[in-house]
Amino acid sequence: MRHCADMTHFKPLTETFSVCAQLTVDDVKRAADAGYTAIICNRPDDEEAGQPNHQDIQNAAESMGLRYYFLPFKGPATPEIVNQTQEILKTETGPILAHCRSGTRSTNVWAVAAVRNGQISMDDAIAAGREQGYDLSHLPERLAAFS
Numbered sequence: 001m002r003h004c005a006d007m008t009h010f011k012p013l014t015e016t017f018s019v020c021a022q023l024t025v026d027d028v029k030r031a032a033d034a035g036y037t038a039i040i041c042n043r044p045d046d047e048e049a050g051q052p053n054h055q056d057i058q059n060a061a062e063s064m065g066l067r068y069y070f071l072p073f074k075g076p077a078t079p080e081i082v083n084q085t086q087e088i089l090k091t092e093t094g095p096i097l098a099h100c101r102s103g104t105r106s107t108n109v110w111a112v113a114a115v116r117n118g119q120i121s122m123d124d125a126i127a128a129g130r131e132q133g134y135d136l137s138h139l140p141e142r143l144a145a146f147s
Contacts, residue, residue, distance in 0.1 A: 037094025
C-alpha cells in the first residue's frame with residue numbers, strides 16, 4: 001500500500017479544474033473516484049527517466065471512462081496548445097485534471113486559456129495559482145502574446 005506522502009496531490013484552481021504533478025496509473029483511479037471526467041497531459045514522454053509513458057496513463061483513464069487529452073509542450077505554451085486547451089475548457093462538462101512534471105505548465109496554459117475564454121478574470125486566475133503555490137505574475141505578458 002502506498003503511503004499518503006507518495007500520492008500525487010491534486011490542486012484545485014477552480015471547482016472544475018485542478019492540476020498536479022506527474023500522474024501514475026494508481027493516481028488515475030483516484031482521479032476517477034474523486035469525480036474527474038477528463039485528464040489533460042501537458043508533459044512530453046521521456047522528459048525524465050522513469051516517468052510513466054502517456055499511453056499507459058491514457059489507457060488507464062479511458063478504461064475508467066475518463067476522456068484523455070495529450071497536449072505536451074516545453075516552455076511557454078504554443079498558440080496551438082492554448083487554442084486546444086480553450087476548446088477543452090469550453091466543451092468538457094465535468095471536472096478536469098491536468099498534469100505535467102510539477103503542475104506549473106498545466107497551470108500556466110489553463111490561466112491563458114481560461115482568461116481568453118472569459119471563464120475567469122486575470123486577477124482571479126493569478127490568485128488561484130498563488131493559492132496553490134504557482135506564480136502567475138507573468139500572466140499579463142503571456143496574454144498579450146496571444147492578442
